[in-house]
Amino acid sequence: MAEHPPPSDDIRDTGIDVIVVGAGFAGIACAVECKRKGHRVMILEKVHELKQLGDMLSLGVNASRILARWGLHEKLWGVADSAGEIHIHDYLGDLVQVQKMSYPLFGAFPYNGHRAVIHEVLFEHAKSLGIEIRMGHQAVEYWEDEANGKAGVKIQTGETFDADVIVAADGVKSLARKFVIGYCDNPKPSGYAIYRAWFDAEEHGITTDPLTDFLSVHGNQVHAWIGGDMHFLAISSQGGKTICFFLTHKDNAAVDGDWSSPGKIEDVLDLLKDRDPRCAAIVSKAPSCIDWKLLVHDPLPTWVSKSGRVVLIGDAAHPFLPTSVQGASQAIEDGVTLAVSLNLAGKDNVRLGTRTWECMRYQRVHDAQMLGVTTRNLWHGAKAGDSGNKFELPMPEWLMAFDAEAHAYAAYDGIARTIVEEGYRLPSLEEVKESPGYLGRIACGAGRANLKGLLYLDENLIRIYIT
Numbered sequence: 001m002a003e004h005p006p007p008s009d010d011i012r013d014t015g016i017d018v019i020v021v022g023a024g025f026a027g028i029a030c031a032v033e034c035k036r037k038g039h040r041v042m043i044l045e046k047v048h049e050l051k052q053l054g055d056m057l058s059l060g061v062n063a064s065r066i067l068a069r070w071g072l073h074e075k076l077w078g079v080a081d082s083a084g085e086i087h088i089h090d091y092l093g094d095l096v097q098v099q100k101m102s103y104p105l106f107g108a109f110p111y112n113g114h115r116a117v118i119h120e121v122l123f124e125h126a127k128s129l130g131i132e133i134r135m136g137h138q139a140v141e142y143w144e145d146e147a148n149g150k151a152g153v154k155i156q157t158g159e160t161f162d163a164d165v166i167v168a169a170d171g172v173k174s175l176a177r178k179f180v181i182g183y184c185d186n187p188k189p190s191g192y193a194i195y196r197a198w199f200d201a202e203e204h205g206i207t208t209d210p211l212t213d214f215l216s217v218h219g220n221q222v223h224a225w226i227g228g229d230m231h232f233l234a235i236s237s238q239g240g241k242t243i244c245f246f247l248t249h250k251d252n253a254a255v256d257g258d259w260s261s262p263g264k265i266e267d268v269l270d271l272l273k274d275r276d277p278r279c280a281a282i283v284s285k286a287p288s289c290i291d292w293k294l295l296v297h298d299p300l301p302t303w304v305s306k307s308g309r310v311v312l313i314g315d316a317a318h319p320f321l322p323t324s325v326q327g328a329s330q331a332i333e334d335g336v337t338l339a340v341s342l343n344l345a346g347k348d349n350v351r352l353g354t355r356t357w358e359c360m361r362y363q364r365v366h367d368a369q370m371l372g373v374t375t376r377n378l379w380h381g382a383k384a385g386d387s388g389n390k391f392e393l394p395m396p397e398w399l400m401a402f403d404a405e406a407h408a409y410a411a412y413d414g415i416a417r418t419i420v421e422e423g424y425r426l427p428s429l430e431e432v433k434e435s436p437g438y439l440g441r442i443a444c445g446a447g448r449a450n451l452k453g454l455l456y457l458d459e460n461l462i463r464i465y466i467t
Contacts, residue, residue, distance in 0.1 A: 011036065011037055011038040011343065012038050013038050013040070014037070014038040014039050014342070014343055014346065014347060015040075015347045016038075016039045016040065016164045016165065016342055016346075016347050016350065017039070017040045017041075017163040017164045017165075018030075018031075018034050018039045018040065018041040018042075018163055018164065018165045018166075018167060018342070019041075019042050019043075019044060019153060019161055019162075019163040019165070019166050019167070020034075020041060020042070020043045020044070020167045020169055021043075021044050021139045021153060021166065021167065021168050021169060021170050021176065022043075022044075022045060022046075022168070022169035022170040022171060022314075022316075023043050023045035023123065023126075023133060023169075024119070024169060024171060024314065024315075024331070025119065025122065025314065025328045025331045025332055026169040026313045026314025026315070026316075026331035026332070026334055026335055027043055027045075027167070027169030027313075027314070027335070028043075028119075028122045028123060028125075028126050028335075029066070029122070029331065029332040029334075029335035029336060030167050030169060030313060030334070030335030030336075030338055030339060031043050031126055031131050031335070032070065032122070032125065032126050032129060032131070032335075033066075033335055033336045033338075033339035033340070033405075034335075034338075034339045034342070035126075035129050035130075035131055036070075036339070037339040037340060037342070037343040038343060039339065039342060039343070041131055041132075042131070042132045042133075042134065042161075042163075043126070043131060043132070043133040043134065044134050044137040044139060044153065044155065044161070045133060045134065045135050045136075045137060046136070046137065046138035046139070046170075047135065047136070048135050048136040049135060050116070050119070050120065050123065051116070055114065055115060055196055055197070055198035055244045055290075056112065056113070056114065056115065056198065056235055056237070056244040056246075057080075057111075057112070057113065057114070057115035057118055057119075057328055058110065058111070058112045058325050058328075059080075059110060059111040059112075059118070059328055059329050059332070060110055060325065060326060060329040060395075060399070060400055061104070061105045061106050061107075061108035061109065061110050061400050061401075062108075062329055062333065062399060062400050062401070062402045062403075062404070063328065063329035063330075063332040063333065064076070064108045064109055064110055064111050065106075065107065065108035065403060066332060066333075066336055066403075066404060066405060067111070067122070067332075068108060068109070069405070070125060072121060072122070072125060073109065075121050076111045076113075076118065076121055077109060077111070079113050079114075079117050079118070079121070079238075080111035080112055080113025080114075080117065080118050080237070081109075081111075081112070081113075081220065081237075082101065082103065082109070082110050082111070082112045082220065083101065083112070083219075083220040083221055083222045083235075083236075084100070084101050084102075084103075084220075085098055085099065085100055085101060085222070086098070086099040086101065086222045086223075086224065086392070086393060087221070087222065087223045087224070088223075088224045088226060088391050088392070089223065089224065089225045089226070089276060090225070090226060090227050090382060090383070090384045090385065090386055091225050091226065091227040091228045091230075091232075091275045091276065091382075091384065092275065092276055092384050093225070093275075093276030093277075093278065094384065094385065095387075096226065096382070096386055096387050096388070096391050097387060097388060097389055097391050097392055099389075099392040099393060105395070105400060106397070106400050106401040107401075112220075112235070112237060113237055113238070114198065114237070114242070137155045137156075137159075138155055138156045139153050139154070139155055139168075139170065139175055139176070140154055140155060140156050140175070141153065141154040142154075142166060142168070142175070142176050142179040142310055143179075144166075144305055144306070144307045144309045144310055145162075146307035146309070149164065149309075149350070150162045150163065150164065150309070151163060151164070151165065151166040151305070151307070151309035151310050152166065153166055164309065164347060164350050165309055165310075165311060165342065165350055165354065166309065166310045166311070167311050167313055167335075167338065168180070168310060168311065168312050168313070168316050169313050169314050169316060169331075169335070170316050171314070171315045171316060172187070172295075172297075172315040172316070172319045174312060174315070174316035176310060176312060176316060177300070177312060177316055177317075179305065179310060180300075180302065180303065180304065180305045180310055180311075180312055181300055181301055181302060185297055185298070185300065187259075187295035187296060187297050187319075188295060188296055188297075189251075189252065189253075189254070189293065189294075189295060189296075190294040190295060190296045190321075191250060191251070191252055192248055192249065192250060192251055192294045192376075193248075193249060193251035193253075193291060193292060193293045193294055194246055194247065194248050194249075194291075194292045194294060194322060195245075195246070195247040195249075195263050195267070195268045195271075195283075195289050195290070195291055195292075196244070196245065196246045196247075196289060196290050196292055197244060197245055197283075197286040197287075197288065197289040197290065198242065198243070198244040199242070199243055199244075199285070199286050199287055200241065200242060200243075201215065201216045201236065201240060201241055201242060201243050202216075202241070204243075204285040204286065204287060205285050206236075206243055206282070206285055209281055209285070211277060211278050211281035211282075212278065212281050212282050212285065214278075215234060215236040215240060215243055215282070216236060216240035216241070216243075217240065218240065219236075219239050219240050220236055220237055220238075220239065220240060221234075221235065221236045221240065222234075222235050223235075224379070225275065225276055225279055226379040226380070226382040226391065227379070227380070227381075227382035227383055227384065227386070228275070228380075229249070229250055229380045229381075230247065230248055230249040230250070230271065230380060231247075231248050231323075231376070231379040231380060232245065232246070232247045232248075232272065232275070232279050233245060233246040233247075234278075234279070234282050243282070243285070243286075245282055245283060245286065246322065247268055247271060247272070247283075248294075248322070248323070248376065248380075249271055251293060251294075253293070259292065259293035259294075259295055260290055260291070260292045260293070261290070261291050262288065262289075262290065262291065263288075263289040263290055263291030264289075264291075265283060265284070265286060265288070265289055267291075268283045268289060269283055269284065294321065294322075295319075296319070296321075297318075297319055299318070299366060299429060300312070300317060300318070301426050301427075302358065302426050302427065303317040303318075303358050303361075303362070304354045304355055304357075304358050307351065308350060308351030308352075308353075308354045308355055309350060309351070309354070311338065311354050311357070311358075313331065313334040313335060313338065314327075314330075314331030314334055314335075315327065315331065317334070317365075318330070318365045318366075318369065320368070320369055320372060321369070321372035321373060321376065322372070323372040323373075323375045323376040323379070324368055324369060324371055324372025324373075324375070325372070325393065326368045326369075326371070326372065326399070330365055330368055332404075333361070333364075333402070333404040334361060334365075336404045336405050336408070337357055337360055337361055337404050337405075337407070337408045338354070338357045340405060340408035340409060340412070341353045341354070341356050341357035341360070341408060341412060342354070342357075344408075344409070344412045344413075344416075345416070352416055352419060352420065353416075355419055355424050356412055356415050356416045356419060357408075358427060359415050359419070359427060360407070360408060360411055360412075360415060362427040362429070363427075363429060363430065364402075366429050367398075367399075368399060371394055371396075371399070374394075375393065375394060378390070378391065379391065
């Protein structure tokens with residue numbers, strides 16, 4: 001295993017001022033880790049108050065090990081514990097596979113619960129650390145001034161703020177994206193959409209219907225129905241007290257304006273009419289649902305502005321398909337890695353720090369994104385009567401055993417040295433056929449000194465991240 005990074009108590013003030021725009025999972029994670037790494041940090045969030053919106057969120061163990069390191073495991077496990085099995089069925093209801101989930105997995109516990117509840121735990125933790133969070137501050141403009149070593153942001157009132165680094169964690173509709181890449185990167189329809197809902201099991205009859213009570217009487221459950229170019233997920237949490245469902249299906253409708261809007265339960269039932277009747281029974285209990293169009297972005301040419309002082313993280317940089325089950329987890333990895341990179345770079349080398357961060361993250365994020373595409377394609381192509389472990393939700397070691405903090409400490413020097421010696425180039429995606437995420441796996445399996453040696457000796461490994 002990689003060596004643990006230095007304890008946060010030993011981290012001194014770096015003098016680096018960081019402004020994080022957006023208090024979602026990426027922004028909170030970045031701010032907390034920046035505080036732990038000695039940076040001065042403030043969050044600007046456009047909404048005036050948090051609202052209990054959203055539905056199920058899953059954090060993989062690659063992210064949860066970071067949150068446990070912050071001391072949050074007991075709080076999170078109390079509101080977001082996980083099922084011990086995933087039951088995968090074909091679309092007619094026959095069992096395809098039971099995927100056993102044993103915890104801890106790679107030394108950590110995943111968290112599965114309501115998005116708003118998990119977010120509140122992180123949000124309150126950030127406040128407890130003394131991080132200033134200014135609500136009702138909507139960013140309307142970004143800039144950078146390399147001559148003075150600063151970047152800035154203007155909010156809707158006209159007030160401006162500057163810092164050594166502006167971290168745009170402002171989501172899939174990021175305003176900062178155009179500033180960083182120089183053009184409008186409009187999302188495109190993926191050809192798929194999701195109907196989704198979250199509701200109380202007892203209140204809405206899940207517990208009294210023999211077609212649906214299996215979601216409650218056995219505690220937390222995860223059931224998937226696959227095939228016929230769609231998949232349906234039904235998940236119970238909080239000991240079987242709350243239910244959520246997700247139906248991913250073909251949808252080529254044009255998207256005009258918002259891609260998330262109220263859906264119609266009758267439309268969901270129509271899609272499920274020739275499938276296992278348990279699916280329709282679950283959907284029929286829901287009081288309402290959301291119709292969420294899945295849009296895609298081409299990989300951005302860079303996540304770092306020209307002067308290296310405005311950075312895109314999380315969904316602003318790389319939106320994820322839900323089947324990856326990694327969107328929030330990779331956003332947390334982004335924030336943690338950036339905080340470490342800035343700490344190692346120092347105030348006089350912020351540009352090197354952000355570019356090294358980009359090199360560490362770019363290929364790994366793409367590998368995780370592609371895992372969601374391959375899972376969706378496999379599930380949607382399943383046929384009645386199929387069986388076997390190939391249909392299990394993938395949880396490869398290179399993805400799940402990864403420790404973003406330890407990896408950043410281990411990999412920084414080698415990658416930064418290459419950038420200094422050979423110059424910075426925009427990142428590109430290299431297909432590592434034998435082992436996606438190879439550097440991530442090395443970081444988890446080798447000591448810090450050994451990893452540095454590998455990075456210095458094998459320039460091809462480094463170039464996966466920087467060419």
